[in-house]
Amino acid sequence: MKLSKRWLTTLLALTPAPALAQGVVVAPHAVFIDHATRSGAINLYNPGQDPVEVSVSFGFGYPTTDSAGTIKVEVADSAPAGEPGNTGWLQAFPRRVTVGRQQRQTIRILATPPAGLPDGEYWGRVIIGASGGKVPVAGIPDSSDISVALTLEVRTVISVTYRKGVLTTGVTLAPLSAALETDSVAVRVPMTRTGNAAYLGTVRAEVVDSRGKVVGQAERYVGVYHVLDPKILVPVDTLPPGTYTVRVDISTDRTDLPPRSAIPASPVRDSVQFTVR
Amino acid sequence: MSRWIAALLLVLAPARAWAQASNSTVGVTATVIGSPVTFVNLQELDFATVTRGVPKSVAYGTASAGKVQVTGSSNAFAQIDFTLPGQLPNTQAPPGVDMPISFDPASAAWSRALDIPGAANSFDPASSEVGRFGPPPRPYLYVYLGGTVTPSPTQAAGIYQGTIILTITYL
Amino acid sequence: MHRARLTLLVGLGVALAATPGAARAQTVVGVQNLAFGTVIPGVPVTIAPTDAVRAGQYRITGLFLATVTVTFTLPTAMNRVGGGASIPLTFLNTSGQWDPAVGATTTFNPNSPYTAFVWLGTTLVSLGGRASPAPSQLGGSYTSNIIMTVIIN
Numbered sequence: 216m217k218l219s220k221r222w223l224t225t226l227l228a229l230t231p232a233p234a235l236a237q238g239v240v241v242a243p244h245a246v247f248i249d250h251a252t253r254s255g256a257i258n259l260y261n262p263g264q265d266p267v268e269v270s271v272s273f274g275f276g277y278p279t280t281d282s283a284g285t286i287k288v289e290v291a292d293s294a295p296a297g298e299p300g301n302t303g304w305l306q307a308f309p310r311r312v313t314v315g316r317q318q319r320q321t322i323r324i325l326a327t328p329p330a331g332l333p334d335g336e337y338w339g340r341v342i343i344g345a346s347g348g349k350v351p352v353a354g355i356p357d358s359s360d361i362s363v364a365l366t367l368e369v370r371t372v373i374s375v376t377y378r379k380g381v382l383t384t385g386v387t388l389a390p391l392s393a394a395l396e397t398d399s400v401a402v403r404v405p406m407t408r409t410g411n412a413a414y415l416g417t418v419r420a421e422v423v424d425s426r427g428k429v430v431g432q433a434e435r436y437v438g439v440y441h442v443l444d445p446k447i448l449v450p451v452d453t454l455p456p457g458t459y460t461v462r463v464d465i466s467t468d469r470t471d472l473p474p475r476s477a478i479p480a481s482p483v484r485d486s487v488q489f490t491v492r
Numbered sequence: 493m494s495r496w497i498a499a500l501l502l503v504l505a506p507a508r509a510w511a512q513a514s515n516s517t518v519g520v521t522a523t524v525i526g527s528p529v530t531f532v533n534l535q536e537l538d539f540a541t542v543t544r545g546v547p548k549s550v551a552y553g554t555a556s557a558g559k560v561q562v563t564g565s566s567n568a569f570a571q572i573d574f575t576l577p578g579q580l581p582n583t584q585a586p587p588g589v590d591m592p593i594s595f596d597p598a599s600a601a602w603s604r605a606l607d608i609p610g611a612a613n614s615f616d617p618a619s620s621e622v623g624r625f626g627p628p629p630r631p632y633l634y635v636y637l638g639g640t641v642t643p644s645p646t647q648a649a650g651i652y653q654g655t656i657i658l659t660i661t662y663l
Numbered sequence: 664m665h666r667a668r669l670t671l672l673v674g675l676g677v678a679l680a681a682t683p684g685a686a687r688a689q690t691v692v693g694v695q696n697l698a699f700g701t702v703i704p705g706v707p708v709t710i711a712p713t714d715a716v717r718a719g720q721y722r723i724t725g726l727f728l729a730t731v732t733v734t735f736t737l738p739t740a741m742n743r744v745g746g747g748a749s750i751p752l753t754f755l756n757t758s759g760q761w762d763p764a765v766g767a768t769t770t771f772n773p774n775s776p777y778t779a780f781v782w783l784g785t786t787l788v789s790l791g792g793r794a795s796p797a798p799s800q801l802g803g804s805y806t807s808n809i810i811m812t813v814i815i816n
Contacts, residue, residue, distance in 0.1 A: 238530060238561075260706045276661075319703075362539075367537070367558055368656070371529050470565075472526050513812055518721065520698075521698050522699035524702050524704060524743075525802060
């Protein structure tokens, strides 16, 4: 038996538009687990009209910069030797769950750190995958038509940090550099972390002309786990020839994180001059 | 008995003549979890029905392109990675019956704040890309994906199915 | 015996009637906050007045055969502790619940005055509502207050 093209088209049309307008809310985007409680939580919410299948797994990674100053996170299955990873002793409950339409679900993260874990901070990433309905293929008989059905799975990667004992952090700055790039001033901010915990903060940069007038400003959240040399782009209008100063202020302000998540440290400030010819 | 109760009610009636007011307060409380990451799959990459021997492309700016809206912290950055199939297996045929699918270096794009693919930043979906959420009040990042399927002149009939994984890493 | 009990009842009523309303120790006490709990930005939360754990609750005591009117001073938003943000609040037509000791439980619209007759005993007034955090809602604790005024007519 063959299905006519019209029938096949109808069947495809009746396919429950896989994952159309499906999604999930993941909150917060950074999880912090204290050694005293050894547990954390991630809240999920399905705002759509269809159930969403959610899976939770762990990986290891933290922000680094390439030679161009682009910040990226490479996520590996486990931490390389010498890195303070936590992925081996974190568990998610449940690891797989179907979140009904407009329903909430809490994922508990429980830590079972090894005995004698030294004081410090231990890093990892939570990978939350979500996909919607599958295209039903069973029962569709032979046909002369060729159809393509793609399913989209979206994964959200957020940080999970385990903290034990007294933690300190800070950054030291190598010399800044700045140059005009088309419609922005590109500022390189080479930072090296101090202490025993990641530096979660904000880099603010402003460009000032020779009369002290601010002609551009930008800010960016940063997480300095070891070293980070990001390129901060400060949008500016056309700059007349002259000498300009870039002022950089680095602080542990993080309005996007829960209060007290960023370990406080003294602000770091520096400046650099550049010339527009 | 009822006589006595009626009498009681009559006696009490004046009590309601004294108007007085009292008030009390309760609090309203909520704890907001720090900025979430939200994605909504707005549109599937849809090749629909294809013809043997005729490659079919979907551009990222069209109604058939894949489109995902990601919501995050205003002005924050996010890393965008795709895991893309190279072949789509025929789900109605024995293993090995596949159709090639490809993604050229300009088949993906991202746009901040507004869903305007025409003004989006194009990128190669085979590589990592860093996008940015929009400023308040639109902390959105839209990701688009097109692609090309190339059925052979003798491509077997059936449904060719695959999975595309979009990974959003909050930076 | 039967007559003696009735006499006692009438005596009690006379004593009550002879006591000015204000002296009868009518009390209105807020006993439970309207608690939205953990809220996810962009995800509205609605609490029904029947939610025994999260609905706001007031207790009215000391009334006896009285007509009362309750009115609410409802906030339009909760404010972030430390400033910088607020969450819009709305109260629906059925966000109020009147639960007297004698008589049926009814829902009402807390945006308007609500009048009811109280026979006796404790009346519990519950209040739900809806919080609508924005997608970019700033994290932290948010609070506000709801004042309920009871007028004994």
